[in-house]
Amino acid sequence: MLACVFEGKNEWQIREIPEPKPLPHEVLIRVKAAGICGTDIHILKGEYFQDFPIVAGHEFSGEVVEVGEKVTQFRLGDRVTADPNIFCDRCYYCKINKNNHCLNLQAVGVTRGGAFAELVPVPEKCVFPLSSRLTFEEGALAEPLACVVYGVERSGIRPGEKVLIFGAGPIGLLLATLFRASGASLVVMVDVSEKKLHLAKNLGADEVILADGREGEKIRKIAPQGFEIVVDATGIPAVMEREWEFVEPDGTFLLFGVAPRGSKISLDPYEVFRKDLHIIGSFAVKKTMQYSLNMLEGGKVEVKNLISATYPLREFGKALEDVLTNPDHLKVQIVF
Ligand SMILES: [Zn+2]
Numbered sequence: 327m328l329a330c331v332f333e334g335k336n337e338w339q340i341r342e343i344p345e346p347k348p349l350p351h352e353v354l355i356r357v358k359a360a361g362i363c364g365t366d367i368h369i370l371k372g373e374y375f376q377d378f379p380i381v382a383g384h385e386f387s388g389e390v391v392e393v394g395e396k397v398t399q400f401r402l403g404d405r406v407t408a409d410p411n412i413f414c415d416r417c418y419y420c421k422i423n424k425n426n427h428c429l430n431l432q433a434v435g436v437t438r439g440g441a442f443a444e445l446v447p448v449p450e451k452c453v454f455p456l457s458s459r460l461t462f463e464e465g466a467l468a469e470p471l472a473c474v475v476y477g478v479e480r481s482g483i484r485p486g487e488k489v490l491i492f493g494a495g496p497i498g499l500l501l502a503t504l505f506r507a508s509g510a511s512l513v514v515m516v517d518v519s520e521k522k523l524h525l526a527k528n529l530g531a532d533e534v535i536l537a538d539g540r541e542g543e544k545i546r547k548i549a550p551q552g553f554e555i556v557v558d559a560t561g562i563p564a565v566m567e568r569e570w571e572f573v574e575p576d577g578t579f580l581l582f583g584v585a586p587r588g589s590k591i592s593l594d595p596y597e598v599f600r601k602d603l604h605i606i607g608s609f610a611v612k613k614t615m616q617y618s619l620n621m622l623e624g625g626k627v628e629v630k631n632l633i634s635a636t637y638p639l640r641e642f643g644k645a646l647e648d649v650l651t652n653p654d655h656l657k658v659q660i661v662f
Protein backbone atom coordinates (compact mmCIF):
# COMPACT_ATOMS: atom_id res chain seq x y z
CA MET A 327 0.00 0.00 0.00
CA LEU A 328 1.01 3.60 -0.48
CA ALA A 329 2.22 5.50 2.59
CA CYS A 330 4.04 8.67 3.54
CA VAL A 331 6.98 7.44 5.56
CA PHE A 332 8.95 9.74 7.86
CA GLU A 333 12.38 8.18 7.27
CA GLY A 334 14.42 10.35 9.62
CA LYS A 335 14.75 13.89 10.91
CA ASN A 336 13.13 16.21 8.31
CA GLU A 337 13.16 13.38 5.76
CA TRP A 338 10.06 11.78 4.29
CA GLN A 339 8.93 10.01 1.13
CA ILE A 340 5.83 8.52 -0.44
CA ARG A 341 6.47 4.86 -1.09
CA GLU A 342 4.96 1.39 -1.12
CA ILE A 343 5.07 -0.49 2.20
CA PRO A 344 3.66 -3.94 3.10
CA GLU A 345 -0.08 -4.07 3.79
CA PRO A 346 -0.78 -4.46 7.51
CA LYS A 347 -2.75 -7.51 8.73
CA PRO A 348 -5.01 -6.89 11.74
CA LEU A 349 -4.16 -8.82 14.93
CA PRO A 350 -7.05 -10.80 16.52
CA HIS A 351 -8.28 -7.76 18.52
CA GLU A 352 -7.64 -5.19 15.78
CA VAL A 353 -9.76 -3.47 13.14
CA LEU A 354 -8.18 -2.62 9.78
CA ILE A 355 -9.35 0.79 8.57
CA ARG A 356 -9.17 2.14 5.03
CA VAL A 357 -8.27 5.78 5.68
CA LYS A 358 -10.56 8.39 4.09
CA ALA A 359 -9.31 11.57 5.79
CA ALA A 360 -6.31 12.31 8.01
CA GLY A 361 -5.44 15.70 9.49
CA ILE A 362 -1.93 17.10 9.82
CA CYS A 363 -1.33 18.18 13.41
CA GLY A 364 1.46 20.11 15.14
CA THR A 365 2.51 16.82 16.70
CA ASP A 366 3.23 15.40 13.22
CA ILE A 367 5.59 18.31 12.58
CA HIS A 368 7.32 17.67 15.95
CA ILE A 369 7.67 14.00 14.96
CA LEU A 370 9.16 14.92 11.58
CA LYS A 371 11.64 17.26 13.26
CA GLY A 372 12.64 14.47 15.67
CA GLU A 373 11.31 16.39 18.68
CA TYR A 374 8.94 13.70 19.92
CA PHE A 375 9.40 10.27 21.48
CA GLN A 376 9.41 7.94 18.50
CA ASP A 377 11.71 5.92 16.31
CA PHE A 378 12.19 6.42 12.58
CA PRO A 379 11.00 5.25 10.15
CA ILE A 380 7.40 5.93 11.12
CA VAL A 381 4.12 6.51 9.29
CA ALA A 382 2.56 9.43 11.20
CA GLY A 383 -1.10 10.56 11.22
CA HIS A 384 -3.25 10.19 14.32
CA GLU A 385 -6.37 12.28 13.49
CA PHE A 386 -8.34 10.22 11.02
CA SER A 387 -11.51 8.49 9.91
CA GLY A 388 -12.27 5.76 7.42
CA GLU A 389 -14.04 2.52 6.64
CA VAL A 390 -13.54 -0.93 8.16
CA VAL A 391 -12.11 -3.34 5.58
CA GLU A 392 -11.08 -6.25 7.79
CA VAL A 393 -11.57 -7.32 11.41
CA GLY A 394 -9.48 -9.61 13.60
CA GLU A 395 -11.14 -12.84 14.82
CA LYS A 396 -11.71 -11.46 18.37
CA VAL A 397 -13.40 -8.23 17.21
CA THR A 398 -17.09 -8.11 18.17
CA GLN A 399 -18.31 -4.52 17.72
CA PHE A 400 -17.41 -3.72 14.11
CA ARG A 401 -18.13 -5.13 10.67
CA LEU A 402 -16.85 -4.57 7.15
CA GLY A 403 -18.02 -1.28 5.72
CA ASP A 404 -18.57 0.45 9.08
CA ARG A 405 -17.68 4.14 9.07
CA VAL A 406 -15.33 4.79 11.99
CA THR A 407 -12.86 7.09 13.65
CA ALA A 408 -10.38 6.30 16.42
CA ASP A 409 -8.74 7.47 19.60
CA PRO A 410 -5.06 6.99 18.69
CA ASN A 411 -3.98 6.55 22.32
CA ILE A 412 -3.61 2.93 23.35
CA PHE A 413 -3.54 2.48 27.12
CA CYS A 414 -2.16 -0.72 28.64
CA ASP A 415 -4.88 -0.85 31.35
CA ARG A 416 -2.40 -2.62 33.66
CA CYS A 417 0.20 -0.10 34.84
CA TYR A 418 0.19 2.03 38.00
CA TYR A 419 -1.37 5.11 36.32
CA CYS A 420 -3.94 3.11 34.35
CA LYS A 421 -5.05 1.51 37.63
CA ILE A 422 -5.70 4.90 39.22
CA ASN A 423 -7.61 6.26 36.21
CA LYS A 424 -4.77 8.42 34.89
CA ASN A 425 -4.70 6.49 31.63
CA ASN A 426 -3.32 9.33 29.52
CA HIS A 427 -0.14 9.01 31.62
CA CYS A 428 0.02 5.25 30.98
CA LEU A 429 3.58 4.02 31.51
CA ASN A 430 3.30 1.86 28.40
CA LEU A 431 1.44 4.37 26.25
CA GLN A 432 1.34 3.53 22.56
CA ALA A 433 -0.22 5.79 19.96
CA VAL A 434 -1.31 5.21 16.37
CA GLY A 435 0.79 7.49 14.18
CA VAL A 436 3.31 8.18 16.93
CA THR A 437 4.77 4.93 18.26
CA ARG A 438 3.16 2.68 15.59
CA GLY A 439 1.97 3.04 12.00
CA GLY A 440 -0.51 5.85 11.45
CA ALA A 441 -3.00 7.25 8.96
CA PHE A 442 -0.82 8.89 6.32
CA ALA A 443 -1.25 5.57 4.54
CA GLU A 444 -4.05 3.77 2.74
CA LEU A 445 -4.67 1.33 5.61
CA VAL A 446 -4.20 1.53 9.36
CA PRO A 447 -4.75 -1.20 11.97
CA VAL A 448 -6.25 -0.04 15.29
CA PRO A 449 -7.15 -2.02 18.45
CA GLU A 450 -10.94 -2.42 18.65
CA LYS A 451 -11.07 -0.70 22.05
CA CYS A 452 -9.86 2.53 20.36
CA VAL A 453 -12.33 2.49 17.45
CA PHE A 454 -15.56 4.55 17.49
CA PRO A 455 -18.54 4.43 15.10
CA LEU A 456 -18.85 7.57 12.97
CA SER A 457 -22.41 8.79 12.39
CA SER A 458 -23.53 9.11 8.76
CA ARG A 459 -24.48 12.70 9.65
CA LEU A 460 -20.76 13.52 9.64
CA THR A 461 -18.39 13.51 6.66
CA PHE A 462 -15.07 11.67 6.91
CA GLU A 463 -13.32 15.05 6.97
CA GLU A 464 -15.41 16.12 9.97
CA GLY A 465 -14.82 12.73 11.58
CA ALA A 466 -11.06 13.25 11.33
CA LEU A 467 -11.50 16.26 13.62
CA ALA A 468 -13.03 14.17 16.42
CA GLU A 469 -9.59 13.49 17.91
CA PRO A 470 -8.40 17.10 18.18
CA LEU A 471 -11.83 17.98 19.57
CA ALA A 472 -11.45 15.16 22.13
CA CYS A 473 -8.19 16.82 23.30
CA VAL A 474 -10.12 20.08 23.62
CA VAL A 475 -12.97 18.39 25.55
CA TYR A 476 -10.36 17.12 28.02
CA GLY A 477 -8.81 20.61 28.35
CA VAL A 478 -12.19 22.28 28.92
CA GLU A 479 -13.06 19.59 31.48
CA ARG A 480 -9.78 20.28 33.28
CA SER A 481 -10.38 24.04 33.29
CA GLY A 482 -13.36 23.42 35.57
CA ILE A 483 -15.39 26.17 33.85
CA ARG A 484 -18.60 27.21 35.58
CA PRO A 485 -21.58 28.90 33.92
CA GLY A 486 -21.10 32.64 33.45
CA GLU A 487 -17.30 32.70 33.55
CA LYS A 488 -15.20 34.74 31.12
CA VAL A 489 -12.60 33.07 28.91
CA LEU A 490 -9.62 34.62 27.09
CA ILE A 491 -7.93 32.49 24.41
CA PHE A 492 -4.59 33.27 22.76
CA GLY A 493 -4.22 31.63 19.34
CA ALA A 494 -7.05 31.24 16.81
CA GLY A 495 -5.74 28.17 14.98
CA PRO A 496 -8.01 25.12 14.71
CA ILE A 497 -7.40 24.22 18.37
CA GLY A 498 -8.04 27.76 19.62
CA LEU A 499 -11.25 27.91 17.57
CA LEU A 500 -12.40 24.52 18.90
CA LEU A 501 -11.65 25.72 22.44
CA ALA A 502 -13.71 28.87 21.85
CA THR A 503 -16.72 26.93 20.57
CA LEU A 504 -16.58 24.40 23.37
CA PHE A 505 -16.12 26.99 26.14
CA ARG A 506 -19.20 28.74 24.81
CA ALA A 507 -21.15 25.49 24.74
CA SER A 508 -19.97 24.90 28.32
CA GLY A 509 -21.49 28.09 29.69
CA ALA A 510 -18.90 30.87 29.21
CA SER A 511 -20.52 34.32 29.31
CA LEU A 512 -17.74 35.91 27.28
CA VAL A 513 -15.13 34.41 24.94
CA VAL A 514 -12.35 36.71 23.73
CA MET A 515 -9.75 35.57 21.19
CA VAL A 516 -6.36 37.06 20.37
CA ASP A 517 -4.32 36.25 17.24
CA VAL A 518 -1.92 37.79 14.73
CA SER A 519 -4.04 36.72 11.73
CA GLU A 520 -7.01 38.94 10.78
CA LYS A 521 -8.36 36.11 8.66
CA LYS A 522 -8.44 33.71 11.60
CA LEU A 523 -10.01 36.33 13.85
CA HIS A 524 -12.73 36.91 11.25
CA LEU A 525 -13.53 33.20 11.34
CA ALA A 526 -13.38 33.26 15.16
CA LYS A 527 -16.06 35.94 15.17
CA ASN A 528 -18.24 33.86 12.82
CA LEU A 529 -17.77 30.77 14.97
CA GLY A 530 -19.01 32.56 18.06
CA ALA A 531 -16.17 34.46 19.77
CA ASP A 532 -17.76 37.53 21.40
CA GLU A 533 -14.72 39.74 20.89
CA VAL A 534 -11.60 39.31 18.78
CA ILE A 535 -8.36 41.24 19.24
CA LEU A 536 -5.51 41.57 16.77
CA ALA A 537 -2.15 40.99 18.46
CA ASP A 538 -0.44 44.17 17.25
CA GLY A 539 1.53 45.08 20.36
CA ARG A 540 -1.38 46.99 21.89
CA GLU A 541 -3.54 43.95 22.66
CA GLY A 542 -2.94 44.26 26.43
CA GLU A 543 -4.79 47.59 26.60
CA LYS A 544 -7.67 46.26 24.54
CA ILE A 545 -7.97 43.13 26.69
CA ARG A 546 -8.06 45.20 29.89
CA LYS A 547 -10.71 47.45 28.42
CA ILE A 548 -13.00 44.48 27.80
CA ALA A 549 -12.45 42.86 31.21
CA PRO A 550 -10.70 45.25 33.65
CA GLN A 551 -10.81 42.67 36.46
CA GLY A 552 -9.42 39.88 34.29
CA PHE A 553 -10.76 36.51 33.18
CA GLU A 554 -11.62 33.44 35.24
CA ILE A 555 -9.95 31.33 32.54
CA VAL A 556 -7.03 32.29 30.29
CA VAL A 557 -5.94 29.71 27.72
CA ASP A 558 -2.79 29.49 25.68
CA ALA A 559 -3.32 27.85 22.29
CA THR A 560 -0.18 29.25 20.66
CA GLY A 561 2.52 27.04 22.19
CA ILE A 562 4.89 30.02 21.98
CA PRO A 563 6.77 30.53 25.27
CA ALA A 564 7.32 34.29 24.74
CA VAL A 565 3.56 34.72 24.28
CA MET A 566 2.68 32.46 27.24
CA GLU A 567 4.79 34.63 29.48
CA ARG A 568 2.52 37.61 28.93
CA GLU A 569 -0.80 35.77 29.16
CA TRP A 570 -1.09 34.80 32.82
CA GLU A 571 -1.35 38.42 34.02
CA PHE A 572 -4.92 38.53 32.62
CA VAL A 573 -6.08 35.77 34.98
CA GLU A 574 -8.29 37.15 37.73
CA PRO A 575 -7.83 36.07 41.38
CA ASP A 576 -8.61 32.39 41.97
CA GLY A 577 -8.67 31.97 38.19
CA THR A 578 -7.07 29.37 35.95
CA PHE A 579 -4.27 29.60 33.41
CA LEU A 580 -4.59 26.65 31.04
CA LEU A 581 -1.44 25.90 29.04
CA PHE A 582 -2.96 24.02 26.11
CA GLY A 583 -0.54 24.88 23.29
CA VAL A 584 2.45 22.55 23.02
CA ALA A 585 5.64 24.51 23.69
CA PRO A 586 9.02 23.20 22.51
CA ARG A 587 10.40 20.67 24.97
CA GLY A 588 12.84 22.22 27.44
CA SER A 589 11.67 25.80 26.84
CA LYS A 590 11.25 28.09 29.87
CA ILE A 591 8.91 30.92 30.79
CA SER A 592 9.26 33.23 33.76
CA LEU A 593 6.39 34.23 36.01
CA ASP A 594 6.20 36.07 39.31
CA PRO A 595 5.60 33.48 42.06
CA TYR A 596 4.49 36.25 44.41
CA GLU A 597 1.59 36.99 42.05
CA VAL A 598 0.68 33.30 41.87
CA PHE A 599 0.51 33.31 45.70
CA ARG A 600 -1.21 36.67 46.01
CA LYS A 601 -3.85 35.90 43.37
CA ASP A 602 -4.58 32.25 44.28
CA LEU A 603 -3.77 31.23 40.72
CA HIS A 604 -4.29 27.77 39.23
CA ILE A 605 -1.80 26.85 36.50
CA ILE A 606 -2.77 23.68 34.67
CA GLY A 607 -1.82 21.58 31.67
CA SER A 608 -3.83 19.19 29.52
CA PHE A 609 -2.21 16.19 27.89
CA ALA A 610 -3.87 14.47 24.93
CA VAL A 611 -7.15 12.62 25.30
CA LYS A 612 -8.47 10.88 28.39
CA LYS A 613 -11.58 8.95 27.44
CA THR A 614 -13.18 12.06 25.95
CA MET A 615 -13.51 10.75 22.39
CA GLN A 616 -17.17 9.75 22.78
CA TYR A 617 -18.05 13.18 24.18
CA SER A 618 -16.28 14.79 21.25
CA LEU A 619 -18.35 12.69 18.82
CA ASN A 620 -21.53 13.52 20.75
CA MET A 621 -20.81 17.24 20.35
CA LEU A 622 -20.09 16.85 16.62
CA GLU A 623 -23.13 14.67 15.95
CA GLY A 624 -25.37 16.96 17.97
CA GLY A 625 -24.20 19.97 15.96
CA LYS A 626 -22.88 21.71 19.10
CA VAL A 627 -19.45 22.13 17.55
CA GLU A 628 -19.08 22.97 13.85
CA VAL A 629 -15.80 21.86 12.31
CA LYS A 630 -16.46 22.14 8.57
CA ASN A 631 -15.08 25.69 8.43
CA LEU A 632 -11.89 24.67 10.23
CA ILE A 633 -10.64 22.64 7.26
CA SER A 634 -8.67 25.10 5.11
CA ALA A 635 -7.36 22.65 2.50
CA THR A 636 -7.33 18.98 1.51
CA TYR A 637 -4.68 17.17 -0.53
CA PRO A 638 -4.29 13.60 -1.86
CA LEU A 639 -1.51 11.54 -0.24
CA ARG A 640 0.69 11.97 -3.34
CA GLU A 641 0.70 15.73 -2.67
CA PHE A 642 1.87 15.40 0.92
CA GLY A 643 4.70 17.83 0.15
CA LYS A 644 2.23 20.56 -0.85
CA ALA A 645 0.14 19.90 2.26
CA LEU A 646 3.25 20.17 4.43
CA GLU A 647 4.27 23.40 2.76
CA ASP A 648 0.79 24.81 3.42
CA VAL A 649 1.10 23.95 7.13
CA LEU A 650 4.64 25.31 7.45
CA THR A 651 4.47 28.48 5.35
CA ASN A 652 0.86 29.71 5.03
CA PRO A 653 0.11 31.83 8.13
CA ASP A 654 -3.65 31.64 7.47
CA HIS A 655 -3.88 27.85 7.25
CA LEU A 656 -6.23 26.05 9.62
CA LYS A 657 -6.65 22.27 9.57
CA VAL A 658 -4.99 20.74 6.53
CA GLN A 659 -6.07 17.19 5.70
CA ILE A 660 -4.91 14.34 3.50
CA VAL A 661 -7.90 12.75 1.77
CA PHE A 662 -8.17 9.42 -0.02
ZN1 LIG B 1 -3.10 15.90 16.88
Ligand SMILES: [Zn+2]
Pocket residue numbers: 413414415416417418419420425427428429430431
Ligand atom coordinates in the same frame (compact mmCIF):
# COMPACT_ATOMS: atom_id res chain seq x y z
ZN1 LIG C 1 -0.95 1.82 31.45
